[in-house]
Amino acid sequence: MTPDMRDIKIINGKVLTFKGRKPLRGTDMGSIEVLKGVPVCIEDGRIVSIDKDEKAREVIDAHGKIVMPGFIDPHTHLIFAGSREREFGLRLSGKSYMEIRESDGGILSTVRATREASSEELIFLARKRLDYALSWGTTTIEVKSGYGLSLKDESKILKVIKRLSETHPITIVPTFLGAHDFPPEIRREEYIELIISELIPKVSREGLARFCDVFCEEGVYTEEESERILNEGKKFGLAPKIHADELKSSGGCEVGIRVGATSCDHLIYISEREIELMTKSDTIAVLLPGTSFFLSLKDKPPVRKMIQMEIPVAIGSDFNPGSSPILSMPIIIGLACLTYGMTPQKAIVAATINAAYATGEKERGSIEEGKWADIIILNVDDYRKIPYWFGYNPVEVVIKEGKRLDRKG
Ligand code: NIG
Ligand code: FE
Numbered sequence: 570m571t572p573d574m575r576d577i578k579i580i581n582g583k584v585l586t587f588k589g590r591k592p593l594r595g596t597d598m599g600s601i602e603v604l605k606g607v608p609v610c611i612e613d614g615r616i617v618s619i620d621k622d623e624k625a626r627e628v629i630d631a632h633g634k635i636v637m638p639g640f641i642d643p644h645t646h647l648i649f650a651g652s653r654e655r656e657f658g659l660r661l662s663g664k665s666y667m668e669i670r671e672s673d674g675g676i677l678s679t680v681r682a683t684r685e686a687s688s689e690e691l692i693f694l695a696r697k698r699l700d701y702a703l704s705w706g707t708t709t710i711e712v713k714s715g716y717g718l719s720l721k722d723e724s725k726i727l728k729v730i731k732r733l734s735e736t737h738p739i740t741i742v743p744t745f746l747g748a749h750d751f752p753p754e755i756r757r758e759e760y761i762e763l764i765i766s767e768l769i770p771k772v773s774r775e776g777l778a779r780f781c782d783v784f785c786e787e788g789v790y791t792e793e794e795s796e797r798i799l800n801e802g803k804k805f806g807l808a809p810k811i812h813a814d815e816l817k818s819s820g821g822c823e824v825g826i827r828v829g830a831t832s833c834d835h836l837i838y839i840s841e842r843e844i845e846l847m848t849k850s851d852t853i854a855v856l857l858p859g860t861s862f863f864l865s866l867k868d869k870p871p872v873r874k875m876i877q878m879e880i881p882v883a884i885g886s887d888f889n890p891g892s893s894p895i896l897s898m899p900i901i902i903g904l905a906c907l908t909y910g911m912t913p914q915k916a917i918v919a920a921t922i923n924a925a926y927a928t929g930e931k932e933r934g935s936i937e938e939g940k941w942a943d944i945i946i947l948n949v950d951d952y953r954k955i956p957y958w959f960g961y962n963p964v965e966v967v968i969k970e971g972k973r974l975d976r977k978g
Pocket of ligand 2: 644646812887
């Protein structure tokens with residue numbers, strides 16, 4: 570039985586919908602359909618009808634503007650203290666990201682600052698970042714640990730993430746990334762042992778993460794170590810993700826496919842063989858153009874080829890203090906077009922429905938009956954203006970699970 574009054578009805582919008590089997594692959598990634606003026610009705614947090622003129626308690630007139638699913642950011646390192654502008658200067662004068670990492674900077678400098686910060690300080694910092702992301706239209710975000718690298722500090726970070734997900738309107742998908750680097754105080758093998766015999770069981774027991782991730786890269790975690798950690802995570806119910814082929818071809822993507830990863834991320838140096846393997850798998854390729862841009866990396870992932878080979882591609886911010894201090898998905902969409910050669914259509918699909926699959930949030934990411942009403946209304950009348958007005962924040966209204974929020978959350 571349909572109630573006579575819906576909670577919200579959005580009228581006069583240009584409603585973006587996606588055609589094809591989800592996640593979208595190949596030419597389907599370009600298949601955005603704009604439904605002009607069709608009403609979208611929301612009830613109990615869900616989209617209940619599209620193109621049915623029902624009565625509603627609140628009517629939002631979109632005045633011909635774009636109505637679309639909220640952005641889903643499938644890859645961030647949101648929880649950290651401090652910042653790394655000193656390294657930014659070093660990079661501008663010619664040092665590489667890896668050189669800085671090896672000379673006392675990089676991830677470990679953020680680990681020091683994050684270990685020193687209290688949970689309250691980390692919550693304070695992260696809450697402001699979540700408000701900011703929401704103001705740019707992000708309604709779901711994946712958040713990794715990884716700046717603790719000890720039992721105490723990784724637990725602290727994951728509990729901060731849990732606390733935020735209970736108190737902030739954005740949907741937060743937590744990922745355990747204990748294998749982000751190696752802590753300086755213990756031996757490499759000892760730390761891997763700690764991840765396997767203590768951290769993973771604890772994270773699983775306390776329900777602190779959905780995914781387990783590893784930074785597989787020359788000089789960081791090897792393929793064997795990555796595979797061992799991800800398989801162990803799987804035994805404890807943590808789905809695998811992997812940072813792969815970011816700075817060199819590491820074979821990480823192959824590891825990801827072997828363990829059945831939900832996503833392989835970065836993939837700048839993905840090999841022909843890995844492309845072949847990905848084509849036959851359900852793994853999503855999460856590309857992070859903000860990182861390539863911010864590290865001034867010359868090489869790019871073979872995006873056109875990947876899409877042509879029907880690999881489902883998502884894009885994310887990789888927000889972190891070292892390689893991508895960018896949290897705005899409209900800017901990431903702009904970079905995906907300008908630096909990775911994606912079309913606006915494909916970049917939008919990659920930042921919504923395909924990113925939903927990369928985070929395991931399949932009931933989000935598109936405007937469809939039955940899905941969560943995570944909807945944004947933009948101050949533009951054409952979706953191509955999202956990347957075109959580069960750097961402009963087009964977000965006017967954010968509706969999260971049927972509740973209208975102001976831009977500050
Ligand atoms: O995805 N690659 C590892 N992690 C981040 C960088 C983290 C940092 O530099 O603090 C990345 O690029
Ligand atoms: Fe990352």
